[in-house]
Amino acid sequence: MAIGGAGVALAVIPLLHLPAFYESFLYLVFHWIVLATSWNILSGYSGYFSFGHGAFYGTGIYTTAVLAGKFDMPFLWTLPVAGIMAAVLGVTLGAIVFRVRSVRGELFALLTLAVTFVLATIVLNTPIDGGPGVYLSGVAVPALAPTPSGTFYVLALVLAVATLMIARSIAQARLGLGLFAIHDDEDAAEVMGVPTYRYKLVAFGVSCGLAGIAGGIHALFIAYVTAGSVFNITVPLTVVLMSVLGGTRHWAGPALGATAITLLLYASTAAEQAVAGKAVTGAILVAAVLFMPDGILGLRWKRRKAAAVPATTVHVDAHIATPPPVSARTTSPRADAPLLSLHGLRKSFSGVRALDGVDFDVHDGEILGVLGPNGSGKSTLINVVSGHYRADAGSIRFAGADIARWRAHAIARAGIARTYQIPRPFAHLTVRDNVTLAAMFGAAALDRSRADAAAARWLHFTGLAHRGHVLPGELNLHQTKFLELARALAAQPRLLLLDEVLSGLTPAEIDGAVELIRRIRDRGTTIVLVEHVMRVVTELSDRIVVLDQGRVLAQGSAADVMARDDVAIAYLGVVHA
């Protein structure tokens, strides 16, 4: 509640009757804090850098300008409308853009920049503006403080306090963790149960709404609005700069950057220095991107984490750790209704049939090994069942429901978890947060504190307890693979899809992993094991399915399947009888 306390303390300033210059200057500081912090809620947290913040800010400006300036609506009433208009625009845009997988990163930035200019052209050519601009000189400034500048100060202060509180609570809530995961690896986040589309929309809506209200206030502050002064690149350039400078992964980073840059830009208000200010802004942006892409708070955070890391790494083998006391579902193997049932599953990639009509069942409580030569469709199978790809045809029945058309996060929530052949940890979340996220968003659906406790247990279970506080980049391959496993387990799935978790491990590490997989099954989890290490598959699996060229070549017990000639041909090419 430090933000609230600071807000109350600052609220007395208008009562001090300082010269208006100070109130106006502090108004600008709060104004930019709102714009930068609101931008950061989508762009900093989730990595969707918007260059279109000016469009949403401008929507707010023009909403207030038109309603108050042309329709004589009381100024304070226009502010919520300004926020809603901007939020609606953002959500509408997001509803279209976030459906397109390829529009990420730099392309999203370009697209939002283009939206700004489209909006500017519309505003300029319609009665909204019409060309000459909109005057608000006749609009009454509400008397919230002894002076008009005091009123603007109070309005901006209230909005800044609210914005910072929202930004902080989002950063600490499920939404924030989900957005951070989207930033690092959106596809993996979705597969682990983060409803990425909805989260991005919510963040975009909140971000645009706050910018819209800030715009509404600013419309009356500047009292004369033109399309050219509103829809330009100054706003996006400045908020990106402020946030990058302060640190985009911390809720307070943009506010810090905003304060610093506003001091720099407006400390002297002489006109010829505005040009120099622009050059300095540009130079700081270049320097910040090159020298400290994580920002001021990013640097500090990194240093603190580094200090906390113990120099020595204790190697704890997986099989020494005790199984965590998790309420394992009472699942008894039932022969009648399979847990997972695939029928006529097809998936092609530009003509190549990766899956060409796959049918098989997975029964509750079993370990099913999936074998097949390279390119036989094993990984595609896991990608389709987990929802990473959508099947072209066929059905996937899981625990009674056809999940073939479901989004990946819904499949995860229903009880399917997977590991990636090439591990995909969230690079900017600690090892422990990686696992916590899986426990929160997967089938386990725990709240944050219980998920964190569960994460500690799963890290212990996989022998990573001593690595919980580091970033995944500091782990070795064996540990990274076990982190994949810990994440999948923390979701508490009914069905676990393991995609070559053992490849690249040493024989000793493989023995530990085999032991671990067996213990996972003993806890009642059904496992589909895609693996190249033949010894492991035959040792662990109750049944084996062999894929070849996207079809099921054989299935049955290990001994039966491996004795078949066609299986040997698929693997070795010829039979040496």
Added chain:
Amino acid sequence: MTFPSATLLAQSALSGVFIGSLYGLLGLGLGLTWGLLHIINLAHFAFAFLAAYLCYQLASVGGMDPLLTLAIIVPLFAALGVAVQWLLARFSVSPLNSLLATFGLAAIIEAGIQGVWTADFRKLESVYAGQKFRVGELFVPVPELLTLLLALALSFGIWAAMRYTNIGRALRALAEDAPVAAAFGVNARAHALVLAGVCGALAGIAGVCLALGFTLTPSQIYAWVGVVFAAVMLGGLGSALGPLAAGILIGVSEAVTMAFASPSWAPIVSFTLLIALLLLRPERS
């Protein structure tokens, strides 16, 4: 709405071809660094404007022939391109960060231009400015024709260089798979610097064309961003001929729109096209 006459439409389409060739010329350098070096250089536009102002200065104050200024501008901007690439490569920036850093660089250059030449409109009055000739019913202005010819020559020249020279082949290999190309002995850094130099020179040439045909003001730098990005994305990243073809297509559709509606609606064509392209591009999974 009144329907414009056939002559007016043809004249509009012709001017669309001319302005489209400038879109293509600006897009050529932008698309090459984006497609081959994975650097999205927003400062490319600022370079072009800086070159335009230099050309204006040398020609109207120094009395040089505008085309002769190329002798100064081309090497100067090639060097600038190399310098920027050296800096970006030294910090191995991601495509998004290259966009941010060059956004900052563009702002610095814009401020610099404003500081030296002010925000007033500047127009180069050269021997070429008023020259035009008639082909049937249509007027062909000489400066715009020069732009078209330069754009054609440079696009085809670079296309040939990418195809038939070792440097071009190496660059394409690097864009395809840098580690493998490096394993075959291609010096990635040196080739990147060469390409960035060429693209810097292209920005300089585009700037001279700008100065020949357009009134200059610093804030106009960003007016070109949408339409040129649209041309680059439509033409294909890293393609030599694509941006020119796409630029002419966009230029003509803009010009025809303007023949029917008010010129102030023109930006909506290119920016809407860019948005549509971004959204409707086939997805690569």
